[in-house]
Amino acid sequence: MMGLKGSGLRSLLICVTLWTGPSSALFGHANRRPNIVLVLTDDLDVLIGGLNPLSKTKKLIGDAGMTFTNAFVASPLCCPSRASILTGKYPHNHHVVNNTLEGNCSSRAWQKSEEPHAFPALLKAYGGYQTFFAGKYLNQYGRADAGGVEHVPPGWSYWFALERNSKYYNYTMSVNGKPQKHGADYSRDYLTDVLANVSLDFLQYKSSYQPFFMMVSTPAPHSPWTAAPQYQDRFNTTKAPRDPNFNIHGANKHWLIRQAKTPMTNSSVQFLDEAFRKRWQTLLSVDDLVEKIVKKLEVRGELDNTYIFFTSDNGYHTGQFSLPLDKRQLYEFDIKVPLMVRGPNIKPNQTSQMLVANIDLGPTILDIAGYNVNKTQMDGMSFLPIMEGRLNSSGWRSDILVEYEGEGSEVSDPACPLLGPGVSECFPDCVCEDSYNNTYACVRTVAPSADLQYCEFDDNEVFVEVYNVTADPYQLTNIAKTIDQEVLEKMNHRLMMLQSCSGQTCRTPGVYDPRYKFDPRQLFPPHSWRPSRLSQRMK
DSSP states (O other): OOSOSTTHHHHHHHHHHHOOOOOOTTSOOOTTOOEEEEEEESSOOSSSSTTTTOHHHIIIIITTSEEESSEEOSSSSHHHHHHHHHHOOOHHHHOOOSSSTTTTTTOHHHHHHTGGGSHHHHHHHHHOOEEEEEEEOOTTTTOGGGTGGGOOOTTOSEEEEESSSOOSSSOEEEETTEEEEOOSOHHHHOHHHHHHHHHHHHHHHSOSSSOEEEEEEOOTTSTTOOOOGGGTTTTTTOOOOOOTTBTOOOTTSOHHHHTSOSSOOHHHHHHHHHHHHHHHHHHHHHHHHHHHHHHHHHHTTOGGGEEEEEEESOOOEESBTTOOEEOOOSSHHHHBOOEEEEOTTOOSSEEEOOOEEGGGHHHHHHHHTTOOGGGSOOSOOOOHHHHTTOOOGGGSOSEEEEEEOOOOOSSOOTTOGGGOSSEEEEOTTSOEEEETTOOEEEEEEEETTEEEEEEEEOSTTOOEEEEETTTOTTOOOOOTTTSOHHHHHHHHHHHHHHHTOOGGGGGSOOTTSTTOOOOGGGOOOTTOOOOSGGGGSOO
């Protein structure tokens, strides 16, 4: 079986089996607390067909439980989003702002201030859960100047983590703090399959006397989009969807979108179509992974007592508004993600339109385990009552915060000197996917009477974008200059409240909640948000 080399996993699991975890009044006292599995994909979209290759996953999780159609991320980039999942906090509270070490991605400051309070640490320390991690953790994990692969975050009984960013071959894993190198042999090294088999080993050899939490974080469908050999000829005629926002100019949008070249060159379109196909090909191995885990749980008689979550760290775009390939943008294709959950007391074939975010995953998992979420400083809310049918929209939030701090270079790209400094992720035709001034904060509102997005940029233009997503699902028209002024002021006020919130104050009523109280005397000066270094920088 492909998986760990030697008997390290089995030896560790024997030790885990002999360990009995502590109990606490913070947790419930049910005799059989449920098990929990979280499958986290990397860059999996929901709006441009990302779920299409995952037929088994949709059947085994979505059809067997609840699918959320309004699931969003707090930041549309890997490291800030993953930090939000682990901590249950918005980026302005966990302070991971981008994928760099300087942006606090897996930095020593993160390790000291946030990792001890992440939800897996609470599950293990107070609930006696066996905790298992396999796959990509944070983009800068394993750097020598941040502890190397010897650093194992608190809260994990078993740790099998990828050094740095997603790969499929030729990578290094941290196995409980010891490096393990992998090469380019499919049968031994293809990472998605390695993760599947290590997960099956855990399920086979773990203790049967304690509940477990298992987090499996796949590299797919992140670049370099290397499919397993048996799937490399699939979807050969598939192309990226030509939705109304494909390959058009974003004339009424912020600077980074306006700088894209429209129409895209034929070579750019061919490249993104090829990448789209390869993304789907890599997902077929993820589909196999999910099937193997579900079947293993079923064979062991544990499936009926196990919650299984399936989601992504951010969405993705392939040609929308003439941006070739990436994430990072405020639009639905980058901030909306798949979320499916099955488990005890969740009826099959359900769909929920309630507004949930990845900051809710930690509180929900702790709630499932019986932990008193009010004892934490998490910004998110447990959506367990939604899944169990105990809560309707009148008792739930109507808006969330999305925030991102752009990345750029201090010097001009030699291939694109006319753009000047401050841009990054540039393609050969000098279309760039990120820049310092791609720094924004948004209120995303989903309520019975409104489906809106309001965003402010920290740039010299003090740019604002507003979309009525009901009338304009592809976000073609920025209505910031035509929307009712009172609505604009309320959304601005709500943005200021969310940008300064922490813990319980992040869960206060939103603009379209009847409990919301708007006092114009408390209104911040319009467009006063200045979250970062950007006011001293370029455009």
